[in-house]
Amino acid sequence: MKKLLFVIIAVFGFSNISAQGGEDNSQNSNSGEGFNLGLHAGIPVGDWDDLSSFAIGLDVSYLFNLSEGIDVGLATGYINFFSKDFDxxxxxxxxxxxxxxxxxxxxxxxxxxxxxxxYGIITNEGSDGGGFYYYPKIGLRIGSADIFGYYQSMIKDSIDASSVGIGATFNLN
Structure with missing residues (x-):
């Protein structure tokens, strides 16, 4: 619960930065259309809480503007859960x-x-495939950058590798 509270405070804290910012340079007034590259960092939760101390990831996406205020596209990247000693x-x-x-x-x-x-593909040697992947986020557009809080999860055989944290994505168009 403390971790979730931290993320919520961090996301809402960035609203003050936006309010003090200058003019909006984003495409299509807050659109994320085009090529986006970013990083995120978080704290493992769920099944990986005891096995991992930190998660960091790279986000790569290309979004198309479907209609006013709605973008869709494809995303990939890489996520690493850093391990810690377990018993x-x-x-x-x-x-x-x-x-x-x-x-x-x-x-x-x-x-x-x-x-x-x-779908999340597990890259560890000897792993067999991956599992269902989802990554909801809520954030704030500041110029051509997005600052966001997130929950990220990959589920395989009822084992949940999840993290909660903050990230930033930059529109490179």
């Missing part, structure tokens, strides 16, 4: 490559909601 055993880092459909809906002048849904 004296060394656990291997968990790597995931998401392949997903991505969407972004404008909630106002600066706010948006986005979600990626697809």
């Amino acid at each position: 004296g055993f060394e656990v291997e880092d968990l790597g995931i490559i998401p392949v997903a459909l991505s969407s972004r809906i404008v909630l106002g002048e600066d706010w948006f909601f986005g979600a990626d849904v697809g």
Whole structure:
């Protein structure tokens, strides 16, 4: 619960930065259309809470403007859950490559909601495939950058590798 509260405070804290910012340089008034590249960092939750101390990821997407305030496209990237010792055993880092459909809906002048849904491929040696992947986020557009809070999860055989945190994505168009 403390982790979720931290993310909510961080996201709403960025609203002050936006309010003090200058003019909006974004395309189509808050559209994420085009090529986007970003990073996110979070705290593992769920089944990986005891096995991992930190998660960091790279986000890559290309979005098309479907209509006023709605963007859709494809997303991929890489997520790494950094392992920690578990009851004296060394656990291997968990790597995931998401392949997903991505969407972004404008909630106002600066706010948006986005979600990626697809398949997460486990990159660890000896792993067999991956599982269902989802990545909802809510954030704030500041110029050509998005600052957001997120929950990210990949579920395989009822094991949930999830994290909650903050991230930033930059529109490169």
